Amino acid sequence: MLRVVLIDDEKLALIQLESTLRALGTTIVTATYTNPLQALDEASGWNADIIFLDIDMPVLNGLEAAAALEARCPGSAIVFVTAYNNFALEAFEASAQDYLLKPVSRERLRKTIQRIRNRKGKIQSADKQDELMIRGFNSIQFERGGLPIRDFRWRTSKSQELFAYLLYYHDRIVVKDKLVELLWPDTSFKRASTHLYTAIYQLRQSLKRSDIGLTISNASVGEGYMLESGDAKIDFVLWEEGILSLEPVDDHNAPVHEELFKLYTGDFLGDYDYLWAESERQRLRNLSLQHATELADYYSAKDNITKAVNTYQRIVELHPYHEPGYLALMDFYNRLGELSFVQEQYDKLRSLLWRDLKLKPSAKVERWYANWKRLYT
Structure with a gap:
């Protein structure tokens, strides 16, 4: 729109x-x-x-x-x-x-x-046709004109993490001392500085070899580096800007909210075990859950059960411990008369919570399920 x-x-x-x-x-x-x-x-x-x-x-x-x-x-x-x-x-x-x-x-x-x-x-x-998209949900990927750039290779895991960190702080200066401390915390400063210089060189060569067109510049009189995004699009940036710029979901803007909902395909850098990314990962995850729930509630209020169910299904895929999502699905499937699906959602939630967290479903879920069982057994 x-x-x-x-x-x-x-x-x-x-x-x-x-x-x-x-x-x-x-x-x-x-x-x-x-x-x-x-x-x-x-x-x-x-x-x-x-x-x-x-x-x-x-x-x-x-x-x-x-x-x-x-x-x-x-x-x-x-x-x-x-x-x-x-x-x-x-x-x-x-x-x-x-x-x-x-x-x-x-x-x-x-x-x-x-x-x-x-x-x-x-x-x-x-x-x-020439638009560069950098994806940071789940893993880092590059696309040109909507097609993956498949010939790009990371020289080392350190160069990959270095790029991830510079991408997070894109168009801002990151001082060398911070990068050294982050990537080589147990190495002497002199040796770690050499590692950093080598990783920057390798990263620049990899970007150049794949014709990705991103620049990593020396900044702050040589005391830092900056990833210049230029005209490139960054998925987690576009997604958050889109959500924050929109009014609450209504009949007029629901299609735009739907597109943004689809753009969130997984956690920020979710495939990597980067401790420094955890707070941002959780922040975007919470924003995603809030946005998805608002969209699902809108479809529920409009009695658009198909879209509400599809949205809640995606919610529990992305947030597998989110009990309200399972409870909403159980309620919708009950209204649709799909009793086996009600049981399936309850069993899935119960099994997942016990296997991963050694927890049982909340009292609210158990009450709903117990009342449902009394009606249909």
Whole structure:
């Protein structure tokens, strides 16, 4: 779904346009403004796909605002919305993607959005052929244009951990002393510094050999290193930014929440036993569980049992000791009349807790199960 921002000094016009956009169901209205100066102050944080902009406004008219917005939001399409048809030439000279006359009909708005979507799709399709994705959920993997880069090899486990640490702190300086202490804690500083220099060299050569295009630069007058991410995408960064930027799940943004839910494929660096990553792993894990539960609860409230069950199944896969997930599945399967599946979820939870933690299910789960057994035995 496209992210849009609306700017119009008339409050009623904003309400009408937002209502029409919501009815179309193809966009997310992330911000509305009646004051163009305030909009310019906050524009750098929008990340909007489309900016709908009135032309006839006091203090700063739409044409002037568009010039400033083009500099602040170079990736955003600007669409003018006005009650007057005598600004069309100036609008297109200002690089506007479209020019709409009030009142804007739903069909006219739909065509505008589809045209911009198609244009963005062509640009993104060309860009994605060269787009580098770095994945850090579960294990570190590199993809180019959506395809795995299979010829990359880590020279040593230390160089792999070194990259993981620099990736976590991407675009920030990590001092050499910290890396030496982290990777070679039982080695003399002089020898560990040599190991670090060798690992950095090997890592740079591996990245270059596979044409990954990442730079590890010397920083802070040679006292540290920095992984420069450039245009590369990092999955755990995209995932968290997406979740934090969205409003709570509703009918309008549920598909976006669903895509973010799918993006979380496992724990941060979950395949590696890096103690330094544990706190971040747990933080993202908790955020994942909170987000997934909100999505599952939304589907439950909408009585979309299929999606609710699918979401809870994924929750217990990612968080195998999460009792509320099993209890929710037991309840849904009971409502569906799938009694064998109810028993299967209970047995799975009980076995897992005892095998791994030497614990029994909580009193709440046991009460629910006991009541269920009385009804069906």
